[in-house]
Amino acid sequence: MRRVTVPRRAGAAAVVLALSALTLTACGSGGGAGGSASGKVEGQVTFQTWNLKANFKDYFEGLIKDFERKYPDARVKWIDQPAEGYPEKLSADAAGGTLPDVVNVSPDLAYPLAKAGLALDLEKAAGKYRGEYLDGAWKSHEMPGLPGVYAFPWYLNTGPMFYNKELFRKAGLDPDAPPTTYDQLFTDAVAMARKSGRRIAMLASTPSIEDFGRYGVRLMNTRGTEFTFNEPKGVELLGHYRELYAAGALDSQALTAQAESAGRKFEQQSVAMNPGSALDLQNFKKDAPSLYRHIGITDAANNTGKANMYVQGLMVNAQSKVKPAAVAFAHFVTDKKNQMAFAKEVTIFPSTKGSLDDPYFTKEDGTDATRVRVASAKSLTTAVNYTPVLLSDQMKTVLRNAVARAVQGKQSPKAALDGAAAECNRLLKTG
Known part of the structure; x- marks a missing residue:
């Protein structure tokens, strides 16, 4: 099986800027421009993917042939664009x-x-299919301030949390009971730092927007017009990270560390927990066998009971001249059978109900890939996409810098988050 990194946030700002200048002919937001979505499935559908043709040409060509056999009056023209500049x-x-x-x-x-x-x-156009998909996946393409859902959910991904059972054991913590809530995480992290004389940190990264979401912070108002991560619960979370840093439970390089350097700290066994993938696990087996012997796999801590989900979807052009065929094809690609087939080509997960109960996602065979696949699939059944669709890369940088100031004690958590929220809201209004 090949591994693919699901594209996460590709930078919607470029699209926003261009569209803001358009005089649109669509009738309202989303919905019904370009004719009805019901009717005969016929005509040529143009289908655009995102950096998939190089590795999955045979899969998609077979998929298209199957669709055209099912709907002989329809044809599909496949276009694949590179990731850069998408x-x-x-x-x-x-x-x-x-x-x-x-x-x-x-x-x-x-x-x-x-x-x-x-x-x-x-x-409106395909609501009859909603029951086929995981609820969190279907809702992932709801849009702030707009009624409705604007893409079929397609493939999903998430990342398990690796932890070092031996470091837990040495700290007097149960190696078979890693923290599942943030309160447990903070308590265990301080205990580990104290027991190790501050030599071992539990974590190597500061909280991201996903952590705020998993902690239970309301990230935006319901209309999608204002960021709200500076509410008391967000301030509370950041205060805890500040305490971790002061206690030596958060690695000293966390303020500047990239994911790669955090991974090295974990591999060197100076950090006890770190997110990863099946590929990381294979690397540990090869490059750090002493760590590999003690690897545990769990979900990232959360207070909501729901893991984080990364999701890709298939959007139907509201102005398509072959809308019935376009809806039929987008549903065909994302139906249970075809999503399952794609998941066996590459390390992704189906968004359809019941798929994650398949033995492929529930039974281990002793391989590293299966260990991670089973752990990830279990968490995805109730997972949600915590990252607001309106949070740009620039806004992420604003939040990251504010978090760093607060963790170091240069600014109070409340002042740091108030400033970050104000700047993100300014950016939101100016586009």
Whole structure:
């Protein structure tokens, strides 16, 4: 099986800027521009993916042939775009009226298209299919301030948390009971730092927006017009991280560390917990056998009972001239059978109900890939996408810098988050 990194936030700002200048002919947001979504499945559907052709050409060509056999009056033209410049390509197509009929999007890329009336509202056009998908996956393409859902959920991903059982044991912690809530995480982290004389930190990274979401912080208001991560619960979370840093329970390089350096700290066994993948586990086996012998796999701590989900979707162009065929094809690609087939080609997970109960996702065979696959699949059945679709990369940097100031004690958690929320809200309004 090949491993693919699910594209996360590709930078929707470029799409927003282009669409804001358009005089749109769509009738309202999302919904019904371009004719009915019901009717005969016929005509040529243009289908655009995002950096998939190089590795999965045979899979998609077979999928298209199957669809055309099922609907002999329909044809599919497959277009694959490189990852680099994908948001800009969507922007240009949207501005030029050449947006394909079915488009591979992440939620942040779907948002500006939905807002501009270029994404079909599937609650209206294809709501009969909603029950086929995991609830969290279907809702992942809901858009702030807009009614409806604007893409079929396609493939999912998440990351397990690795932990070092031997370091837990040495700290007097139960190696078979890693922390599952943030309160347990903070308590165990301080205990580990104290027991090790501050030589071992539990974590090597400061909290991201996903941590705020898993902690139970309300990230935005219901209208999607204002960031709210500076509310008391967010301040509380950041206060805990400040305490961890002071106690030596958060690695000293966490303020500047990238994911790669955090991984090295974990491999060197100076950090007890770190997120990862099956590929990391294979590397540990080869490069750090003493660590590999003591690896445990768990979910990242959360207070909501729901893990974080990364999701890709298939959006239908609301102005498509072959809308019935486009809806039929987008549903076909994302139905249970075809998602399961794709999951056996690459390390992703289906968004369809019942798929994750398949033995492929529940039974281990002793391999590293299976260990991680089973652990991840278990958490995805109730997972949600915590990252707001409106949080740009620039906003992420604003939040990250504010968190660093607070953790170091240069600013209070409340002042840091108030300033970050104000700046993110300013950026939100100015586009």
